[in-house]
Amino acid sequence: MKNRILNLSRYVILAAGLLFFVFPVASAIEFSLRSYGNKGHTFANYSWIFQQEDFFTNITISLKLAALSAVITLLTVVPAVTYLHLEGQRFKRIFEFLAILPLVVPVVSLAIGAQKAMPTFIQNSQYELAFFYVVIAIPYTFQSLNVGLTSIPLKTLVEASRSLGASFGRTVISVIVPAIRSAINAAIFLAVTLSFGEFTLTSLLHWETFPVWITRVSQGNVLGSIALSMFSLIGAWTLLILVQSAQNVRKKKVSKSDVEESEEALI
Amino acid sequence: MSPKNSEIKVSLQNLSRHYGNVAALHDFSLDMTTGEMVSLLGPSGCGKTTVLRILGGLDPHHGGRIVVDGDDITGSSSDKRNMGMVFQAYSLFPNMTVAENVEYGLRVRKVSPEIRRKKSMELLEMVHLSHRPDAYPNQLSGGQQQRVALARALAIAPKVLLLDEPLSALDAQVRVQIREEIRRIQLETETTTLFVTHDQEEAMSVSDRVGVMNAGQLEQIDSPSALYNKPKTAFVASFVGVTNKIPGEVDGKGRVRVLNQKIDLSKNSRSAQAGEQVLALVRPENLIISSEFDEEAQPGLVITKSFLGPLTKLGVDLGTENLVYVNMTSQEARKIDVGNRVSIKITSEELMVANV
Numbered sequence: 001m002k003n004r005i006l007n008l009s010r011y012v013i014l015a016a017g018l019l020f021f022v023f024p025v026a027s028a029i030e031f032s033l034r035s036y037g038n039k040g041h042t043f044a045n046y047s048w049i050f051q052q053e054d055f056f057t058n059i060t061i062s063l064k065l066a067a068l069s070a071v072i073t074l075l076t077v078v079p080a081v082t083y084l085h086l087e088g089q090r091f092k093r094i095f096e097f098l099a100i101l102p103l104v105v106p107v108v109s110l111a112i113g114a115q116k117a118m119p120t121f122i123q124n125s126q127y128e129l130a131f132f133y134v135v136i137a138i139p140y141t142f143q144s145l146n147v148g149l150t151s152i153p154l155k156t157l158v159e160a161s162r163s164l165g166a167s168f169g170r171t172v173i174s175v176i177v178p179a180i181r182s183a184i185n186a187a188i189f190l191a192v193t194l195s196f197g198e199f200t201l202t203s204l205l206h207w208e209t210f211p212v213w214i215t216r217v218s219q220g221n222v223l224g225s226i227a228l229s230m231f232s233l234i235g236a237w238t239l240l241i242l243v244q245s246a247q248n249v250r251k252k253k254v255s256k257s258d259v260e261e262s263e264e265a266l267i
Numbered sequence: 268m269s270p271k272n273s274e275i276k277v278s279l280q281n282l283s284r285h286y287g288n289v290a291a292l293h294d295f296s297l298d299m300t301t302g303e304m305v306s307l308l309g310p311s312g313c314g315k316t317t318v319l320r321i322l323g324g325l326d327p328h329h330g331g332r333i334v335v336d337g338d339d340i341t342g343s344s345s346d347k348r349n350m351g352m353v354f355q356a357y358s359l360f361p362n363m364t365v366a367e368n369v370e371y372g373l374r375v376r377k378v379s380p381e382i383r384r385k386k387s388m389e390l391l392e393m394v395h396l397s398h399r400p401d402a403y404p405n406q407l408s409g410g411q412q413q414r415v416a417l418a419r420a421l422a423i424a425p426k427v428l429l430l431d432e433p434l435s436a437l438d439a440q441v442r443v444q445i446r447e448e449i450r451r452i453q454l455e456t457e458t459t460t461l462f463v464t465h466d467q468e469e470a471m472s473v474s475d476r477v478g479v480m481n482a483g484q485l486e487q488i489d490s491p492s493a494l495y496n497k498p499k500t501a502f503v504a505s506f507v508g509v510t511n512k513i514p515g516e517v518d519g520k521g522r523v524r525v526l527n528q529k530i531d532l533s534k535n536s537r538s539a540q541a542g543e544q545v546l547a548l549v550r551p552e553n554l555i556i557s558s559e560f561d562e563e564a565q566p567g568l569v570i571t572k573s574f575l576g577p578l579t580k581l582g583v584d585l586g587t588e589n590l591v592y593v594n595m596t597s598q599e600a601r602k603i604d605v606g607n608r609v610s611i612k613i614t615s616e617e618l619m620v621a622n623v
Contacts, residue, residue, distance in 0.1 A: 153356050159325050160358040160416075162345045164372035164423060174371075178362035 025233070032227040045227035052217050054208075059235075061126060062196055062210035068130035069195040070188045073141055077134070078184060081145040082176060085154050099142035102135055110135070111204040126207050133195035140194070141187040148183020189240060196236055274300040275334075276459045277322070277427055282331035284317050284483075292317050292329070293483040299427075302457040304450070305488070306470035309480035310506070315463045316431055318480075322461060323429050324348045335426055351420025351458075355432040357412045359404035365391065365415050366400035372423035390418035393452055410441040417449065421456060428453065428460040434469060442466075446473050467507060471495070479503045499535045501621040504548045511554070511591045512546040512621065523547050523618050526565035526585070526611060536619040545620035551594040553615040556581060558603055564610035567591070572605050583611060 033041040049055060084095055102110065114132050115123060122128045134141075157179065161171040177184065199211040208216075210232065218225025277299040284292040292314040299305050307315040320326040322333060324345030333341045340348055351372075359368050369387035378386075391397040394414040404412055413433050420428055430449070434442040450473040453460050464470050470477045471491040478488035479502070487499045498504035505512070515525030519541040522529045530547075532539065539545055557564065570590055571582035579600035582590040593611065595603075603609060 152361070153358065156354050156356045156358040157360060159323075159345070160352065160354060160419075161360070161371070163323055163325070163348075163350060163352040163429075164419070165346050165349065165375045166371075167346060170375065175360050175362075179360070181362075 025230075028226055029230055032223060032230045034223055036223065045221075045223045046231065048221065048224045049228055049231055054213060058208060058210045058213040061208075065127070065130050065133065065209060066192045066195040068127060069133040069137065069191045072130060072134045073137065073187055073191040074184070077138065077141050077187065078145060078177075079172070081142060081149060082154075082172065085146075085149045086158060096142075096146070100139050103139045107200045108204060111201050115205060126209075129198075129202055129205070129207055129209070130195065132201055132205075133198055134191065136198065136201065137191045137194040140190040144183050144186040144190060145180070148180035148186075151183075152179045154179075185244075189243070192243075193236060193240070196239075197232075276301040276303070276336065277461075278332075278334040279318065279322065280332040280334065282318065282321055282329055282333075284314070284321065284326065284329045290483050292321075295331070295483070295485055297478065297485065297488065299459055299461065301459055303475045304453050304460040304462060304473060306462040306464060306474040306477045307480055308464060308467060308470040308477055308507075311465065313480040314483040315465075315480050317483075319429050319431050319461055319463045322427065323350050323352055349423060349425055350427045350429055351423055351425035352429045352431065353413065353416045353420050353433040355435055357404070357409065357416070357436070359407075359412055359415055359419070361404050364401050364403055365396060365407070368404070368415055369419045369422050371419060376423070386422055387418070390422055391415075393421075393455070394418045394448065408441075409437050410445055413437065413445060414448070417452065421452070421458065425458065428458045430460060430462040430464075432464055434464070435466070442469070449473060471507075479506060481506070497535070498619065501537065501548060501619055504619045505621065509551050509592060511549045511551065512589065513549055513585070513591060514587055514623065515545055515547040515618075515620070517541055517543045517545055517620070523620060525549075525618070526613055527563055528613055530613060530615060531617040533617040533619045537621075539620055544623050546623055547613075548619045548621060549591075549613055549615065551580065551592045553613060554591070554593045555612050555614055556583070556593045556595060556603065557610050557612075558607060559610065561610040561612065564612040566608060566610055569603055569605050569607045569609055572600070572603070581609075583609060585611065 030041075032045055033043065035042045035044060084092055088095070110132070114135065115128075118128050118131070122131070154176070157175050158168075158171055161175045162168070166174065197211055198209070199215065202209050203212050203215075214225070214228045214232065218228055275298045277297075279295060279297045282292055282295040283290065291312075295314070295318060297305070297318070307318060309315050317326065317329075321329045324340075324343060324347070327342075327344075331341075332339060335348075359365075360371065363371065366384070366387045369390055370383040373383045373386060388397055388400065391400060394417055396411060396414055396418070399407070399411070404415070407415065413436075416433070433449075434446055437445065446469055449462075453473075462470065462474060471494075474491060476488055477491050477494050479486045479494065481502050487494060487503045489497070489499075494503065495508055498507060504510055513525055515523045517523055517532065517539040518529065521532050523532055523545065525547040560566075565585055567583040567585040569581055570584050571580075573580040573582075574597060577597060578594050579597045581593045581595065581600065581603065583593060585591050591611065
């Protein structure tokens, strides 16, 4: 009897959660399919998106910035947090505090300060945004990597690998990265999603990316703006599912010898 | 008991290590011969792991010199030392299978896949895990993981095998089994081995020599039996094995008056002045107990009786601060029960003493 109640309560909680999540999205989709003057449902609002000037330009730049943010996160934040765990334990608290600063500092201050700090040749390029996005994502990417590295005996693994003759570079590629792969994936997902949807800082710096463009073009079309939101939401999900699936397929298909060859090529 | 110069494989010379103002290791020297297994034993924080880490190149911030096979390797990094290590914590690479873990060091050395596979299978055979080459570490028990770690460390044919309390996370039965396997494999491969442990039984049962460390210094290094029977310091006498500390007094003739007896002071003992109150260090097996009254013996009351299989340990109250423990065969112990009045006598011809 007790088990049945427990099972039932599980289903109730699951159903409530699904409703909470699905209902607003389903309503928004339904709304985005309406036509002006209540003439039934149509895909007109979605076809309107593709007729807009600069749609492909802006979605392409946003995708490029998201990819660049992911690469910068991978090349800077991952080694930095790893180093902190290995050699800088006594600074860990300070870095944990510094890592949450982007959440505390107002975006206006961050935008102006970061812009001033950038070298001139990057200031004139829209790709400077990728560096800012990485900073904005740090509170999340840092925590994800921090948890991942805390969950493995990092120091022992590094010492074991080094004592077997591996260089530090090889140890990072062959031992550390595979051991915290899920934490790295999570950090990259966070960096990608945050960069893809960032609006305030981009707008303040007078650059146009997909979210800024959505705001501009949808001002005169309410139904179109919802269709755009749904389009970008579904687009982001599809992107994440594709990346995750690609990794799963890779994990299964890539033989160990291929991994070995790529390691040897890198080192 | 020090090795001849021509046989020396590893020479640790005047090693020191400080953490701020605290000396974790002070003027530590040790020579090891080829194929020898030396254990370092001591209480927590005595510096035994520090010695091992320094030899393995994992702690470069030390003083002194390290010579292996006649080469000074003091300044070389851990990846250049060719020393296999087995750690206290499970250290198998979680993303690699058992065979891949064993082959890792060989892969780093660019050994061909065929030779790697052959070597790893040989070693897995040796540690009785040849049936699980494709298992991942999380599919193995703690004991199996440590056996793979041992095979992995041996795969690179290390100059020295370093074992950093590799059995401490295992349960008692597995620990005994694996320590015997370690000794068997060490003898088979004739690998010079430094074994760090805080478990006396472990150190005494598998080592050629055991070094007892205290406060960053080597108190004594000797064969297990010499260490037990002829301790050179009071610390070694009280740390190795069970030792009763019985109050006594030194007389003017270099003897200790203890339990109604007068026994010579050991030449290894610290010097003591006539009339000085001391604690005589007496092993349980150097005491005999009798249920019959003996004028020369000390009377006491049996407080505890612990059955240990072939032996039984009796705790006797002699009116001193601590109980005095006596070992006797379980057969003989049948005659004595808790609450019985007994007489105790020391059988040793000489004693070491410690400060009160």
